[in-house]
Amino acid sequence: MPLKINRINCLRDNYVWLMRDSATGQTAVVDPAEFEPVRARLAQLDWKLDYILNTHHHSDHVGANLQLQDAYGCTIVGARHDIARIPGIVQYVEDGDRWHLGESAALVVDTPGHTVGHIVYWFEASNALFCGDTLFSMGCGRLFEGSAQQMWASLKKLRDLPDQTQVYCAHEYTQANVRFALHVDPSNKRLRERADEVGRLREQGLPTVPILMEVENKTNPFLRADSVPIARYFGMTPDSAVDVFAALRALKDNF
Numbered sequence: 725m726p727l728k729i730n731r732i733n734c735l736r737d738n739y740v741w742l743m744r745d746s747a748t749g750q751t752a753v754v755d756p757a758e759f760e761p762v763r764a765r766l767a768q769l770d771w772k773l774d775y776i777l778n779t780h781h782h783s784d785h786v787g788a789n790l791q792l793q794d795a796y797g798c799t800i801v802g803a804r805h806d807i808a809r810i811p812g813i814v815q816y817v818e819d820g821d822r823w824h825l826g827e828s829a830a831l832v833v834d835t836p837g838h839t840v841g842h843i844v845y846w847f848e849a850s851n852a853l854f855c856g857d858t859l860f861s862m863g864c865g866r867l868f869e870g871s872a873q874q875m876w877a878s879l880k881k882l883r884d885l886p887d888q889t890q891v892y893c894a895h896e897y898t899q900a901n902v903r904f905a906l907h908v909d910p911s912n913k914r915l916r917e918r919a920d921e922v923g924r925l926r927e928q929g930l931p932t933v934p935i936l937m938e939v940e941n942k943t944n945p946f947l948r949a950d951s952v953p954i955a956r957y958f959g960m961t962p963d964s965a966v967d968v969f970a971a972l973r974a975l976k977d978n979f
């Protein structure tokens with residue numbers, strides 16, 4: 725049975741994802757930015773909290789770790805690489821590990837770039853990818869610690885996941901991302917359709933994620949650094965994808 729997944733809005737534009745394994749009732753929250761909104765949702769649903777899954781160490785992703793641990797006695801899971809940087813971590817995972825929430829299995833995938841210890845959790849049977857700040861709808865995380873080469877390799881791993889994978893990213897950055905995407909990829913018909921959809925959703929104050937990987941693969945310029953239109957924008961060819969990706973990231977940083 726697929727996971728039940730809840731979205732909790734936190735801070736200005738963070739999305740915190742709360743999930744429950746239907747078979748066992750075990751629960752986990754991904755990257756809790758703030759305590760109170762998570763506590764309130766758990767109370768509303770009458771759920772307890774068994775686990776915190778962290779994707780990386782930034783404060784808007786681990787902000788409520790210790791308070792939630794105090795309140796619920798939950799187990800904090802994160803990358804072995806970030807033992808020293810994730811508050812309250814007790815369970816370490818690394819690339820290729822299978823982690824279980826009750827009967828739901830997640831594959832842990834290393835995705836360095838935004839930070840060097842960044843990991844994502846892919847629950848294949850639920851078609852759910854919790855990708856933190858590695859991949860956003862039509863965007864990707866800034867390179868705070870890793871290189872363009874590392875981030876491009878990380879994004880290539882994610883785009884190879886099945887088309888029906890739903891991307892549960894950690895921020896609502898889609899409207900800014902779509903403006904940039906249209907700038908570098910203006911002739912992309914699927915992108916223009918998605919831009920219209922995003923405009924409609926945001927006008928109504930609705931979220932634009934989760935979003936299918938199939939849509940991201942056709943609309944996200946950062947997943948398309950080895951495509952002819954994106955390479956051509958920078959006067960390059962698809963075989964220099966790392967350079968195209970680096971140019972894209974640098975342009976977006978100041979867009």
Ligand SMILES: [Zn+2]
Pocket residue numbers: 780782785838857
């Ligand atoms: Zn971050």
